[in-house]
Amino acid sequence: MAEVVTRMAALLARVLEDPALAQEVTADTNLLLDLGIDSLHMITFLLAVEEEFDVEIDFESLDSIHLESVKAFCHFALDGDGR
Amino acid sequence: MAGEVSGTVHFGSFDAEAAWRPEDLAGLPAGPTAGGSRGRRGMDELLAVGCAPGDLLLTAEPMEEALVEALSVAGIAPRVAAVPGPGDDTVEERLASAGGTSLPGMSGWAAAFYAVRPDTSVAVHRLGLRAAVPAVEVVARVNSKVWSNDLVRDAGLPGAAVLATTPGEVRRLAQDTPGDVVLKDPYGVAGRGSLRVTTPRMLDTVVRHLERQVARGARVELLVQPLFEEASSFSTHIEVDPSGAMRWWGVQHVDNAEFAYRGSGPLPADQHASLDTSAHREVIARVGTALAAEGYTGPACVDGLRLRDGTLVPVLEVNARRSMGLLNLHLDGRARAVGLRSWLRCRTTPVRPGDTVGRLVSALDDAKLLLRGDGPGVLPLASGTLTPPRGRLFFAVFAPDDATRVALEAQVGDALVATAGAPSLVT
Numbered sequence: 001m002a003e004v005v006t007r008m009a010a011l012l013a014r015v016l017e018d019p020a021l022a023q024e025v026t027a028d029t030n031l032l033l034d035l036g037i038d039s040l041h042m043i044t045f046l047l048a049v050e051e052e053f054d055v056e057i058d059f060e061s062l063d064s065i066h067l068e069s070v071k072a073f074c075h076f077a078l079d080g081d082g083r
Numbered sequence: 084m085a086g087e088v089s090g091t092v093h094f095g096s097f098d099a100e101a102a103w104r105p106e107d108l109a110g111l112p113a114g115p116t117a118g119g120s121r122g123r124r125g126m127d128e129l130l131a132v133g134c135a136p137g138d139l140l141l142t143a144e145p146m147e148e149a150l151v152e153a154l155s156v157a158g159i160a161p162r163v164a165a166v167p168g169p170g171d172d173t174v175e176e177r178l179a180s181a182g183g184t185s186l187p188g189m190s191g192w193a194a195a196f197y198a199v200r201p202d203t204s205v206a207v208h209r210l211g212l213r214a215a216v217p218a219v220e221v222v223a224r225v226n227s228k229v230w231s232n233d234l235v236r237d238a239g240l241p242g243a244a245v246l247a248t249t250p251g252e253v254r255r256l257a258q259d260t261p262g263d264v265v266l267k268d269p270y271g272v273a274g275r276g277s278l279r280v281t282t283p284r285m286l287d288t289v290v291r292h293l294e295r296q297v298a299r300g301a302r303v304e305l306l307v308q309p310l311f312e313e314a315s316s317f318s319t320h321i322e323v324d325p326s327g328a329m330r331w332w333g334v335q336h337v338d339n340a341e342f343a344y345r346g347s348g349p350l351p352a353d354q355h356a357s358l359d360t361s362a363h364r365e366v367i368a369r370v371g372t373a374l375a376a377e378g379y380t381g382p383a384c385v386d387g388l389r390l391r392d393g394t395l396v397p398v399l400e401v402n403a404r405r406s407m408g409l410l411n412l413h414l415d416g417r418a419r420a421v422g423l424r425s426w427l428r429c430r431t432t433p434v435r436p437g438d439t440v441g442r443l444v445s446a447l448d449d450a451k452l453l454l455r456g457d458g459p460g461v462l463p464l465a466s467g468t469l470t471p472p473r474g475r476l477f478f479a480v481f482a483p484d485d486a487t488r489v490a491l492e493a494q495v496g497d498a499l500v501a502t503a504g505a506p507s508l509v510t
Contacts (some may be wrong), residue, residue: 025379040342
Protein backbone atom coordinates (compact mmCIF):
# COMPACT_ATOMS: atom_id res chain seq x y z
CA MET A 1 0.00 0.00 0.00
CA ALA A 2 2.83 2.42 0.84
CA GLU A 3 4.22 2.26 -2.68
CA VAL A 4 0.77 2.81 -4.19
CA VAL A 5 0.15 5.81 -1.93
CA THR A 6 3.49 7.27 -2.99
CA ARG A 7 2.52 6.94 -6.64
CA MET A 8 -0.91 8.48 -5.95
CA ALA A 9 0.76 11.36 -4.09
CA ALA A 10 3.06 11.96 -7.05
CA LEU A 11 0.06 12.03 -9.40
CA LEU A 12 -1.79 14.48 -7.17
CA ALA A 13 1.28 16.70 -6.92
CA ARG A 14 1.53 16.76 -10.70
CA VAL A 15 -2.18 17.37 -11.34
CA LEU A 16 -2.52 20.05 -8.67
CA GLU A 17 0.82 21.58 -9.66
CA ASP A 18 1.98 21.51 -6.05
CA PRO A 19 5.23 19.52 -5.72
CA ALA A 20 4.98 19.57 -1.91
CA LEU A 21 1.99 17.25 -2.08
CA ALA A 22 4.25 14.39 -3.18
CA GLN A 23 5.60 14.39 0.37
CA GLU A 24 2.51 15.57 2.26
CA VAL A 25 -0.20 13.28 0.94
CA THR A 26 -0.68 10.19 3.10
CA ALA A 27 -3.00 7.19 3.05
CA ASP A 28 -5.42 9.17 5.23
CA THR A 29 -5.51 12.35 3.14
CA ASN A 30 -9.07 13.27 2.15
CA LEU A 31 -9.03 14.17 -1.54
CA LEU A 32 -11.99 16.54 -1.23
CA LEU A 33 -11.71 18.11 2.21
CA ASP A 34 -7.92 18.22 2.50
CA LEU A 35 -7.00 18.89 -1.11
CA GLY A 36 -10.14 20.65 -2.39
CA ILE A 37 -9.87 19.18 -5.88
CA ASP A 38 -12.04 21.02 -8.40
CA SER A 39 -13.76 19.48 -11.41
CA LEU A 40 -10.97 20.03 -13.90
CA HIS A 41 -8.30 18.65 -11.60
CA MET A 42 -10.52 15.72 -10.62
CA ILE A 43 -11.04 14.40 -14.14
CA THR A 44 -7.37 14.97 -14.95
CA PHE A 45 -6.40 12.99 -11.86
CA LEU A 46 -8.83 10.14 -12.54
CA LEU A 47 -7.68 9.75 -16.13
CA ALA A 48 -4.07 9.86 -14.97
CA VAL A 49 -4.82 7.07 -12.47
CA GLU A 50 -6.19 4.91 -15.29
CA GLU A 51 -3.00 5.42 -17.28
CA GLU A 52 -0.60 5.05 -14.35
CA PHE A 53 -2.14 1.89 -12.89
CA ASP A 54 -3.64 0.41 -16.06
CA VAL A 55 -7.13 0.20 -14.55
CA GLU A 56 -10.63 1.15 -15.67
CA ILE A 57 -12.47 3.42 -13.26
CA ASP A 58 -16.24 3.17 -13.07
CA PHE A 59 -17.03 6.90 -13.02
CA GLU A 60 -20.71 6.35 -12.38
CA SER A 61 -20.03 4.43 -9.18
CA LEU A 62 -17.42 6.86 -7.93
CA ASP A 63 -18.79 8.66 -4.90
CA SER A 64 -17.52 11.14 -2.33
CA ILE A 65 -17.09 8.27 0.13
CA HIS A 66 -14.41 6.79 -2.13
CA LEU A 67 -12.46 10.04 -1.86
CA GLU A 68 -12.49 10.31 1.93
CA SER A 69 -8.94 8.97 1.97
CA VAL A 70 -6.27 7.96 -0.50
CA LYS A 71 -6.56 4.49 1.00
CA ALA A 72 -10.30 4.34 0.24
CA PHE A 73 -9.73 5.63 -3.28
CA CYS A 74 -7.03 3.02 -3.91
CA HIS A 75 -9.45 0.34 -2.76
CA PHE A 76 -12.11 1.66 -5.13
CA ALA A 77 -9.90 2.21 -8.15
CA LEU A 78 -7.33 -0.56 -7.86
CA ASP A 79 -8.85 -3.40 -5.85
CA GLY A 80 -11.94 -4.04 -7.90
CA ASP A 81 -14.56 -1.88 -6.19
CA GLY A 82 -14.53 0.55 -9.06
CA ARG A 83 -14.23 -1.85 -11.95
CA MET B 84 -39.34 51.52 0.03
CA ALA B 85 -41.73 50.92 -2.90
CA GLY B 86 -43.29 54.16 -4.01
CA GLU B 87 -40.49 56.22 -2.47
CA VAL B 88 -37.56 55.28 -4.64
CA SER B 89 -36.96 52.60 -7.22
CA GLY B 90 -33.94 50.97 -8.70
CA THR B 91 -32.87 47.62 -9.99
CA VAL B 92 -32.86 44.31 -8.16
CA HIS B 93 -29.93 42.11 -9.14
CA PHE B 94 -29.82 38.37 -8.52
CA GLY B 95 -29.02 35.08 -10.16
CA SER B 96 -27.30 31.73 -9.80
CA PHE B 97 -24.17 31.20 -11.85
CA ASP B 98 -24.81 27.50 -12.49
CA ALA B 99 -27.63 28.05 -14.99
CA GLU B 100 -26.23 25.51 -17.44
CA ALA B 101 -27.02 22.72 -14.99
CA ALA B 102 -30.67 23.80 -14.99
CA TRP B 103 -30.84 23.93 -18.79
CA ARG B 104 -29.19 20.58 -19.43
CA PRO B 105 -31.66 17.80 -20.33
CA GLU B 106 -31.52 15.04 -17.75
CA ASP B 107 -31.33 12.28 -20.35
CA LEU B 108 -28.06 13.49 -21.89
CA ALA B 109 -25.06 11.24 -21.35
CA GLY B 110 -22.19 13.05 -19.67
CA LEU B 111 -18.43 13.01 -20.02
CA PRO B 112 -16.46 11.23 -17.29
CA ALA B 113 -16.36 13.28 -14.09
CA GLY B 114 -15.97 12.83 -10.37
CA PRO B 115 -17.23 14.40 -7.16
CA THR B 116 -15.60 17.72 -6.33
CA ALA B 117 -15.04 19.72 -3.18
CA GLY B 118 -17.25 22.65 -2.27
CA GLY B 119 -18.34 22.95 -5.88
CA SER B 120 -21.96 23.93 -5.48
CA ARG B 121 -21.29 26.16 -2.46
CA GLY B 122 -18.44 27.93 -4.19
CA ARG B 123 -20.48 28.45 -7.34
CA ARG B 124 -23.40 29.73 -5.27
CA GLY B 125 -21.08 32.39 -3.84
CA MET B 126 -20.37 33.73 -7.31
CA ASP B 127 -23.64 35.69 -7.27
CA GLU B 128 -21.83 38.29 -5.15
CA LEU B 129 -19.98 39.26 -8.34
CA LEU B 130 -23.19 40.87 -9.58
CA ALA B 131 -22.47 43.79 -7.23
CA VAL B 132 -20.18 45.32 -9.85
CA GLY B 133 -23.18 45.95 -12.12
CA CYS B 134 -25.18 47.72 -9.41
CA ALA B 135 -25.82 51.43 -9.37
CA PRO B 136 -26.06 53.30 -6.05
CA GLY B 137 -29.38 52.42 -4.43
CA ASP B 138 -29.75 49.13 -6.30
CA LEU B 139 -30.44 45.97 -4.34
CA LEU B 140 -28.37 42.81 -4.69
CA LEU B 141 -30.00 39.58 -3.53
CA THR B 142 -27.58 36.75 -2.81
CA ALA B 143 -27.94 33.12 -1.83
CA GLU B 144 -25.58 33.49 1.12
CA PRO B 145 -24.78 36.56 3.23
CA MET B 146 -21.91 38.60 1.83
CA GLU B 147 -19.16 39.09 4.42
CA GLU B 148 -19.30 42.56 5.95
CA ALA B 149 -15.64 43.24 5.15
CA LEU B 150 -16.41 42.80 1.47
CA VAL B 151 -19.48 45.04 1.63
CA GLU B 152 -17.30 47.74 3.17
CA ALA B 153 -14.49 47.27 0.65
CA LEU B 154 -16.94 47.52 -2.24
CA SER B 155 -18.42 50.64 -0.69
CA VAL B 156 -15.01 52.30 -0.32
CA ALA B 157 -14.40 51.56 -3.99
CA GLY B 158 -17.65 53.28 -4.91
CA ILE B 159 -19.71 50.12 -5.41
CA ALA B 160 -22.40 50.41 -2.81
CA PRO B 161 -25.54 48.42 -3.44
CA ARG B 162 -27.68 47.30 -0.56
CA VAL B 163 -27.10 43.59 -0.18
CA ALA B 164 -29.54 41.07 1.28
CA ALA B 165 -29.33 37.31 1.52
CA VAL B 166 -32.47 35.43 0.52
CA PRO B 167 -33.44 32.91 3.21
CA GLY B 168 -34.26 29.37 2.17
CA PRO B 169 -33.08 25.78 2.12
CA GLY B 170 -29.33 25.48 1.70
CA ASP B 171 -29.46 23.56 -1.56
CA ASP B 172 -32.03 25.84 -3.20
CA THR B 173 -30.93 28.45 -5.69
CA VAL B 174 -31.73 32.09 -5.04
CA GLU B 175 -34.37 31.88 -7.79
CA GLU B 176 -36.03 28.90 -6.12
CA ARG B 177 -36.03 30.71 -2.78
CA LEU B 178 -37.53 33.86 -4.30
CA ALA B 179 -40.11 31.85 -6.23
CA SER B 180 -41.30 30.21 -3.04
CA ALA B 181 -41.63 32.09 0.23
CA GLY B 182 -38.02 33.27 0.48
CA GLY B 183 -38.68 36.86 -0.51
CA THR B 184 -41.33 37.62 2.08
CA SER B 185 -38.85 38.92 4.67
CA LEU B 186 -37.05 41.14 2.16
CA PRO B 187 -37.69 44.85 1.66
CA GLY B 188 -40.60 45.63 -0.66
CA MET B 189 -39.42 46.11 -4.22
CA SER B 190 -42.59 46.04 -6.27
CA GLY B 191 -42.20 48.02 -9.47
CA TRP B 192 -38.42 47.86 -9.47
CA ALA B 193 -36.53 46.62 -12.52
CA ALA B 194 -34.94 43.17 -12.43
CA ALA B 195 -31.46 42.29 -13.69
CA PHE B 196 -30.77 38.59 -13.44
CA TYR B 197 -27.69 36.58 -14.31
CA ALA B 198 -29.57 34.09 -16.44
CA VAL B 199 -33.08 32.84 -17.06
CA ARG B 200 -33.57 29.67 -15.04
CA PRO B 201 -36.79 27.68 -14.62
CA ASP B 202 -37.81 29.72 -11.55
CA THR B 203 -36.71 33.16 -12.72
CA SER B 204 -40.05 34.16 -14.21
CA VAL B 205 -41.96 33.11 -11.08
CA ALA B 206 -39.46 34.97 -8.88
CA VAL B 207 -39.81 38.16 -10.93
CA HIS B 208 -43.60 37.92 -10.83
CA ARG B 209 -43.74 37.15 -7.14
CA LEU B 210 -41.57 40.16 -6.26
CA GLY B 211 -43.56 42.42 -8.61
CA LEU B 212 -40.47 43.34 -10.63
CA ARG B 213 -40.39 44.77 -14.13
CA ALA B 214 -38.51 42.63 -16.62
CA ALA B 215 -38.86 40.93 -19.98
CA VAL B 216 -38.22 37.28 -19.19
CA PRO B 217 -37.90 35.03 -22.23
CA ALA B 218 -39.24 31.49 -21.96
CA VAL B 219 -36.77 29.19 -20.26
CA GLU B 220 -37.17 26.65 -23.08
CA VAL B 221 -35.93 29.28 -25.54
CA VAL B 222 -33.05 30.24 -23.26
CA ALA B 223 -32.04 26.62 -22.80
CA ARG B 224 -32.10 26.03 -26.56
CA VAL B 225 -29.97 29.02 -27.54
CA ASN B 226 -27.46 28.28 -24.79
CA SER B 227 -26.77 24.82 -26.14
CA LYS B 228 -23.45 24.59 -27.95
CA VAL B 229 -25.33 22.58 -30.56
CA TRP B 230 -27.41 25.69 -31.35
CA SER B 231 -24.40 27.97 -31.69
CA ASN B 232 -22.53 25.32 -33.68
CA ASP B 233 -25.43 25.08 -36.13
CA LEU B 234 -25.30 28.86 -36.48
CA VAL B 235 -21.54 28.75 -37.16
CA ARG B 236 -21.94 25.99 -39.71
CA ASP B 237 -24.91 27.61 -41.48
CA ALA B 238 -23.03 30.92 -41.69
CA GLY B 239 -19.97 29.21 -43.12
CA LEU B 240 -17.77 30.55 -40.34
CA PRO B 241 -14.52 28.84 -39.36
CA GLY B 242 -14.41 26.68 -36.24
CA ALA B 243 -17.52 24.51 -36.58
CA ALA B 244 -17.45 21.25 -34.65
CA VAL B 245 -19.15 18.00 -35.63
CA LEU B 246 -22.03 16.65 -33.57
CA ALA B 247 -21.72 13.02 -32.45
CA THR B 248 -24.87 11.26 -31.29
CA THR B 249 -23.56 7.79 -30.52
CA PRO B 250 -20.48 6.52 -28.68
CA GLY B 251 -19.33 4.99 -31.96
CA GLU B 252 -19.53 8.36 -33.70
CA VAL B 253 -17.52 9.94 -30.90
CA ARG B 254 -14.82 7.33 -31.43
CA ARG B 255 -14.82 7.60 -35.22
CA LEU B 256 -14.80 11.40 -35.30
CA ALA B 257 -12.07 11.59 -32.69
CA GLN B 258 -9.94 9.02 -34.51
CA ASP B 259 -10.43 10.82 -37.83
CA THR B 260 -9.27 14.13 -36.36
CA PRO B 261 -5.52 14.73 -36.46
CA GLY B 262 -3.91 15.63 -33.13
CA ASP B 263 -5.65 16.17 -29.83
CA VAL B 264 -9.44 16.37 -29.85
CA VAL B 265 -11.81 18.37 -27.67
CA LEU B 266 -15.16 16.83 -26.70
CA LYS B 267 -17.75 19.35 -25.58
CA ASP B 268 -20.95 18.79 -23.68
CA PRO B 269 -23.73 21.06 -25.07
CA TYR B 270 -24.11 22.64 -21.63
CA GLY B 271 -20.54 22.54 -20.38
CA VAL B 272 -19.14 25.72 -18.89
CA ALA B 273 -15.68 26.96 -17.97
CA GLY B 274 -14.01 23.57 -18.16
CA ARG B 275 -16.82 21.52 -16.70
CA GLY B 276 -18.07 19.57 -19.67
CA SER B 277 -15.09 19.93 -21.99
CA LEU B 278 -12.46 17.25 -22.24
CA ARG B 279 -9.22 17.26 -24.20
CA VAL B 280 -8.54 13.75 -25.44
CA THR B 281 -4.84 13.19 -25.81
CA THR B 282 -4.45 9.42 -25.98
CA PRO B 283 -6.31 6.40 -27.42
CA ARG B 284 -6.72 5.18 -23.85
CA MET B 285 -8.57 8.37 -22.86
CA LEU B 286 -10.84 7.93 -25.87
CA ASP B 287 -11.52 4.34 -24.81
CA THR B 288 -12.44 5.57 -21.33
CA VAL B 289 -14.86 8.18 -22.71
CA VAL B 290 -16.51 5.76 -25.13
CA ARG B 291 -16.84 3.09 -22.42
CA HIS B 292 -18.40 5.63 -20.08
CA LEU B 293 -20.85 6.78 -22.77
CA GLU B 294 -21.79 3.21 -23.74
CA ARG B 295 -22.71 2.39 -20.15
CA GLN B 296 -25.02 5.41 -20.00
CA VAL B 297 -26.58 4.65 -23.39
CA ALA B 298 -27.29 1.11 -22.22
CA ARG B 299 -29.47 2.66 -19.54
CA GLY B 300 -31.35 4.91 -21.97
CA ALA B 301 -29.24 8.08 -22.11
CA ARG B 302 -28.70 9.87 -25.40
CA VAL B 303 -25.41 11.25 -26.65
CA GLU B 304 -24.85 14.81 -27.85
CA LEU B 305 -21.21 15.72 -27.92
CA LEU B 306 -19.43 18.20 -30.15
CA VAL B 307 -16.14 16.96 -31.50
CA GLN B 308 -13.52 19.37 -32.75
CA PRO B 309 -9.77 19.52 -33.11
CA LEU B 310 -7.84 21.27 -30.36
CA PHE B 311 -7.35 24.72 -31.81
CA GLU B 312 -3.90 26.26 -31.68
CA GLU B 313 -5.06 29.35 -29.89
CA ALA B 314 -3.18 32.62 -30.10
CA SER B 315 -5.72 34.64 -28.13
CA SER B 316 -9.22 34.37 -26.80
CA PHE B 317 -11.88 37.06 -26.64
CA SER B 318 -15.55 37.59 -25.88
CA THR B 319 -18.00 39.93 -27.58
CA HIS B 320 -20.87 41.27 -25.50
CA ILE B 321 -24.25 42.38 -26.76
CA GLU B 322 -27.77 42.90 -25.50
CA VAL B 323 -30.80 41.85 -27.51
CA ASP B 324 -33.71 44.04 -26.54
CA PRO B 325 -37.39 43.08 -26.81
CA SER B 326 -37.77 44.99 -30.10
CA GLY B 327 -35.08 42.79 -31.61
CA ALA B 328 -32.57 45.64 -31.72
CA MET B 329 -29.05 44.88 -30.58
CA ARG B 330 -26.91 46.93 -28.22
CA TRP B 331 -23.15 46.55 -28.49
CA TRP B 332 -21.45 46.41 -25.08
CA GLY B 333 -17.88 45.72 -26.19
CA VAL B 334 -15.17 43.12 -26.69
CA GLN B 335 -12.96 41.71 -23.95
CA HIS B 336 -9.74 39.78 -23.93
CA VAL B 337 -10.20 36.43 -22.14
CA ASP B 338 -7.44 34.70 -20.23
CA ASN B 339 -7.86 30.93 -19.93
CA ALA B 340 -5.59 28.19 -18.60
CA GLU B 341 -6.57 25.20 -20.72
CA PHE B 342 -10.35 25.28 -20.11
CA ALA B 343 -10.27 27.13 -16.79
CA TYR B 344 -11.27 30.80 -16.75
CA ARG B 345 -8.56 33.10 -15.43
CA GLY B 346 -9.76 36.57 -16.29
CA SER B 347 -11.14 39.24 -18.59
CA GLY B 348 -9.62 42.54 -19.54
CA PRO B 349 -9.22 45.20 -22.21
CA LEU B 350 -8.11 43.98 -25.61
CA PRO B 351 -4.43 44.54 -26.36
CA ALA B 352 -4.00 47.07 -29.17
CA ASP B 353 -3.28 44.47 -31.87
CA GLN B 354 -6.37 42.43 -30.93
CA HIS B 355 -8.48 45.55 -30.81
CA ALA B 356 -7.44 46.52 -34.33
CA SER B 357 -8.27 43.07 -35.70
CA LEU B 358 -11.69 42.92 -34.03
CA ASP B 359 -12.88 46.51 -34.33
CA THR B 360 -14.02 45.84 -37.86
CA SER B 361 -17.31 45.96 -39.71
CA ALA B 362 -16.88 42.28 -40.59
CA HIS B 363 -16.76 41.24 -36.93
CA ARG B 364 -19.72 43.45 -36.08
CA GLU B 365 -21.70 41.90 -38.94
CA VAL B 366 -21.02 38.40 -37.62
CA ILE B 367 -22.08 39.38 -34.12
CA ALA B 368 -25.17 41.15 -35.48
CA ARG B 369 -26.05 37.87 -37.17
CA VAL B 370 -25.85 36.13 -33.78
CA GLY B 371 -28.07 38.82 -32.25
CA THR B 372 -30.60 38.45 -35.05
CA ALA B 373 -30.66 34.68 -34.61
CA LEU B 374 -31.16 35.04 -30.85
CA ALA B 375 -34.02 37.49 -31.39
CA ALA B 376 -35.60 35.19 -33.98
CA GLU B 377 -35.66 32.43 -31.39
CA GLY B 378 -37.42 34.76 -28.95
CA TYR B 379 -34.45 35.53 -26.72
CA THR B 380 -34.01 38.95 -25.18
CA GLY B 381 -31.27 39.97 -22.78
CA PRO B 382 -27.49 39.92 -22.57
CA ALA B 383 -25.35 37.54 -24.58
CA CYS B 384 -21.67 36.74 -24.67
CA VAL B 385 -20.11 35.39 -27.86
CA ASP B 386 -16.79 33.65 -27.24
CA GLY B 387 -14.22 33.66 -30.02
CA LEU B 388 -10.62 32.79 -30.79
CA ARG B 389 -7.73 33.98 -32.88
CA LEU B 390 -5.66 31.00 -34.00
CA ARG B 391 -1.90 30.98 -34.36
CA ASP B 392 -2.21 30.77 -38.15
CA GLY B 393 -4.19 34.02 -38.08
CA THR B 394 -7.63 32.47 -38.58
CA LEU B 395 -10.40 34.28 -36.73
CA VAL B 396 -13.04 32.08 -35.10
CA PRO B 397 -15.56 34.80 -34.23
CA VAL B 398 -18.15 32.45 -32.73
CA LEU B 399 -16.85 29.56 -30.68
CA GLU B 400 -19.96 29.46 -28.52
CA VAL B 401 -22.82 31.71 -27.42
CA ASN B 402 -23.78 32.26 -23.80
CA ALA B 403 -27.20 33.91 -23.66
CA ARG B 404 -26.83 35.32 -20.16
CA ARG B 405 -24.63 37.71 -18.25
CA SER B 406 -20.97 36.75 -18.23
CA MET B 407 -17.64 37.49 -16.63
CA GLY B 408 -16.61 39.69 -19.55
CA LEU B 409 -19.76 41.77 -19.17
CA LEU B 410 -19.08 42.17 -15.47
CA ASN B 411 -15.63 43.47 -16.32
CA LEU B 412 -17.12 45.89 -18.82
CA HIS B 413 -19.14 47.29 -15.90
CA LEU B 414 -15.94 47.56 -13.88
CA ASP B 415 -14.09 49.07 -16.83
CA GLY B 416 -16.69 51.83 -17.02
CA ARG B 417 -15.85 52.71 -13.42
CA ALA B 418 -12.10 52.51 -14.11
CA ARG B 419 -12.27 54.68 -17.22
CA ALA B 420 -13.98 57.39 -15.20
CA VAL B 421 -10.69 57.83 -13.32
CA GLY B 422 -8.41 57.32 -16.31
CA LEU B 423 -7.70 53.62 -15.65
CA ARG B 424 -8.72 50.25 -17.06
CA SER B 425 -10.11 47.20 -15.29
CA TRP B 426 -9.08 43.56 -15.35
CA LEU B 427 -11.28 40.96 -13.67
CA ARG B 428 -9.11 38.12 -12.43
CA CYS B 429 -9.74 34.66 -10.98
CA ARG B 430 -7.28 32.39 -9.24
CA THR B 431 -7.57 29.19 -7.26
CA THR B 432 -6.02 29.47 -3.83
CA PRO B 433 -5.68 27.53 -0.57
CA VAL B 434 -8.26 28.79 1.91
CA ARG B 435 -8.33 28.41 5.67
CA PRO B 436 -11.68 28.40 7.46
CA GLY B 437 -12.72 31.77 8.85
CA ASP B 438 -13.03 35.32 7.64
CA THR B 439 -10.71 34.92 4.66
CA VAL B 440 -11.93 37.91 2.71
CA GLY B 441 -11.72 40.12 5.81
CA ARG B 442 -8.09 39.14 6.37
CA LEU B 443 -7.34 39.63 2.68
CA VAL B 444 -8.96 43.08 2.62
CA SER B 445 -6.89 44.07 5.67
CA ALA B 446 -3.69 42.77 4.09
CA LEU B 447 -4.41 44.64 0.86
CA ASP B 448 -5.21 47.79 2.84
CA ASP B 449 -2.01 47.49 4.88
CA ALA B 450 -0.03 47.11 1.67
CA LYS B 451 -1.78 50.18 0.19
CA LEU B 452 -3.14 47.98 -2.58
CA LEU B 453 -6.85 48.13 -1.80
CA LEU B 454 -8.84 49.86 -4.50
CA ARG B 455 -10.42 53.10 -3.36
CA GLY B 456 -12.00 54.03 -6.64
CA ASP B 457 -9.77 56.99 -7.45
CA GLY B 458 -6.50 55.31 -8.33
CA PRO B 459 -4.87 51.99 -9.16
CA GLY B 460 -5.64 49.13 -6.80
CA VAL B 461 -7.05 45.68 -6.20
CA LEU B 462 -10.56 44.80 -5.03
CA PRO B 463 -11.83 41.35 -3.97
CA LEU B 464 -15.25 40.78 -5.53
CA ALA B 465 -16.75 37.78 -3.74
CA SER B 466 -16.44 36.19 -0.32
CA GLY B 467 -18.56 33.07 -0.84
CA THR B 468 -16.22 31.60 -3.45
CA LEU B 469 -13.39 31.33 -0.93
CA THR B 470 -14.42 27.88 0.28
CA PRO B 471 -11.88 25.90 2.35
CA PRO B 472 -9.58 24.16 1.70
CA ARG B 473 -9.26 25.47 -1.85
CA GLY B 474 -11.43 28.22 -3.23
CA ARG B 475 -11.50 30.78 -5.97
CA LEU B 476 -10.58 34.40 -5.50
CA PHE B 477 -12.25 36.80 -7.91
CA PHE B 478 -10.80 40.28 -7.87
CA ALA B 479 -10.60 43.43 -9.95
CA VAL B 480 -7.39 45.23 -10.76
CA PHE B 481 -7.64 48.89 -11.77
CA ALA B 482 -4.44 49.98 -13.47
CA PRO B 483 -3.27 52.39 -16.17
CA ASP B 484 -1.77 49.60 -18.30
CA ASP B 485 -1.20 45.86 -18.42
CA ALA B 486 2.33 46.05 -17.02
CA THR B 487 1.05 47.81 -13.90
CA ARG B 488 -1.79 45.30 -13.70
CA VAL B 489 0.70 42.41 -13.72
CA ALA B 490 2.76 44.07 -10.98
CA LEU B 491 -0.30 44.69 -8.81
CA GLU B 492 -1.54 41.15 -9.35
CA ALA B 493 1.78 39.72 -8.22
CA GLN B 494 1.30 41.54 -4.91
CA VAL B 495 -2.12 39.92 -4.51
CA GLY B 496 -0.29 36.62 -4.31
CA ASP B 497 1.81 38.00 -1.45
CA ALA B 498 -1.33 39.19 0.35
CA LEU B 499 -2.92 35.78 -0.09
CA VAL B 500 0.09 34.04 1.40
CA ALA B 501 -0.02 36.47 4.30
CA THR B 502 -3.72 35.85 4.96
CA ALA B 503 -4.32 32.25 3.99
CA GLY B 504 -0.87 31.05 4.90
CA ALA B 505 -1.01 29.08 1.66
CA PRO B 506 -0.73 25.69 3.34
CA SER B 507 -0.84 22.77 0.96
CA LEU B 508 -2.82 20.75 3.45
CA VAL B 509 -5.17 22.09 6.08
CA THR B 510 -4.65 20.24 9.30
